[in-house]
Amino acid sequence: MKLDEFVIVDGKKMRCGYTTGSCALGATTAACRMLLGEEDLSYVKIDTPAGILLTLPVSDIQRTDDSVTCCIIKDAGDDPDVTDGIGIYATVKKRKDNQIILDGGKGVGRIMRTGLFGEIGEAAINPVPKKLILETLEKYSKTGLECTIFVPEGEAIGKKTFNRYIGIEGGISIIGTKGIVYPMSEEALIKTIYLEVDMIVEKFGTKEILLTPGNYGIDIAKELNLNIPVVKISNFIGDVLKYVKESGFQKIVLLGHIGKFSKLSIGIFNTHSKIADTRLEAFVYYLALMGASQEFLAQVNSMITAETAYDYVLEHGYKKLGAIMAKGCNQRVKRYLKDEDIDVETIIYSMNQGVISC
Numbered sequence: 001m002k003l004d005e006f007v008i009v010d011g012k013k014m015r016c017g018y019t020t021g022s023c024a025l026g027a028t029t030a031a032c033r034m035l036l037g038e039e040d041l042s043y044v045k046i047d048t049p050a051g052i053l054l055t056l057p058v059s060d061i062q063r064t065d066d067s068v069t070c071c072i073i074k075d076a077g078d079d080p081d082v083t084d085g086i087g088i089y090a091t092v093k094k095r096k097d098n099q100i101i102l103d104g105g106k107g108v109g110r111i112m113r114t115g116l117f118g119e120i121g122e123a124a125i126n127p128v129p130k131k132l133i134l135e136t137l138e139k140y141s142k143t144g145l146e147c148t149i150f151v152p153e154g155e156a157i158g159k160k161t162f163n164r165y166i167g168i169e170g171g172i173s174i175i176g177t178k179g180i181v182y183p184m185s186e187e188a189l190i191k192t193i194y195l196e197v198d199m200i201v202e203k204f205g206t207k208e209i210l211l212t213p214g215n216y217g218i219d220i221a222k223e224l225n226l227n228i229p230v231v232k233i234s235n236f237i238g239d240v241l242k243y244v245k246e247s248g249f250q251k252i253v254l255l256g257h258i259g260k261f262s263k264l265s266i267g268i269f270n271t272h273s274k275i276a277d278t279r280l281e282a283f284v285y286y287l288a289l290m291g292a293s294q295e296f297l298a299q300v301n302s303m304i305t306a307e308t309a310y311d312y313v314l315e316h317g318y319k320k321l322g323a324i325m326a327k328g329c330n331q332r333v334k335r336y337l338k339d340e341d342i343d344v345e346t347i348i349y350s351m352n353q354g355v356i357s358c
Contacts, residue, residue: 014183017077019176021129023088024149026056031068031092032140048179067093079183082160086153095144100137107154113167124173200229208251217255238269251343259306265328279306322356
């Protein structure tokens with residue numbers, strides 16, 4: 001059953017969809033219920049973190065004496081998504097040791113680099129869907145349950161994503177913070193961000209504003225007790241900076257992960273990986289200015305993630321790199337805005353090391 005939820009994008013009515021995480025949760029829920037004695041289900045209902053109840057068609061049901069497998073077909077709505085239409089499967093099997101186990105099977109990627117949302121070797125099931133699936137298994141467990149999420153087309157589809165560049169190999173990720181896919185053009189998203197800036201001007205004035213790419217930055221700001229109005233800006237750093245300057249703000253605080261802000265530190269103002277991937281180039285640039293050897297620069301340049309690179313340079317004594325990159329961000333922003341007097345502060349954090357720019 002297609003989701004009857006819509007958003008307006010550039011004046012067009014566009015249908016929402018549901019995430020791979022919602023599909024995995026739906027397949028798990030259906031399998032658990034059938035394993036406990038229910039007849040084959042045509043549909044299963046699940047709640048999402050977005051507060052939207054989903055009714056998902058269940059297909060390809062397979063039963064054994066101690067397990068049930070079923071499938072939910074991913075529906076991305078009107079959002080362009082390479083995972084649209086693929087089957088997300090769950091096999092739930094009875095155990096006798098009261099353990100609850102969740103893993104990924106064929107077509108679900110594996111985490112192969114540090115600095116992501118799990119340990120090396122774990123299935124690429126993001127924290128929110130993982131939590132919801134485990135809670136569902138606990139709910140239906142009598143003597144323990146084992147669940148394997150698998151995606152028969154996942155390995156092929158995974159090659160069309162950026163997973164391999166961030167350290168996930170062998171398939172797709174099971175993702176979805178809200179459980180719902182909201183189609184939105186870049187232009188519409190930027191306009192939405194501008195509206196948030198306007199609301200801050202109206203409510204708090206133009207003394208200062210904090211800009212951060214994502215939700216984790218907002219959490220870091222709270223931990224640092226930064227009592228500054230916050231706007232989440234995704235990858236659109238340059239567009240939002242210009243708008244904030246034109247709005248008259250006296251101080252701009254930028255707070256973000258080293259993976260994105262390493263790019264900003266060398267003048268990349270749209271940090272989406274489809275636009276530019278200059279994370280390691282930024283490391284090499286600043287380390288060269290710090291006097292690092294050719295051999296050391298080559299080693300850093302061979303790494304995959306910014307987290308891994310930062311941990312490595314930290315181990316080798318370059319403790320000031322984060323602060324130097326933050327200073328580089330400040331300089332690039334002032335140059336970009338053509339205003340050397342504007343008050344800019346950049347705070348960079350690492351998932352492994354916390355705030356690293358002080």
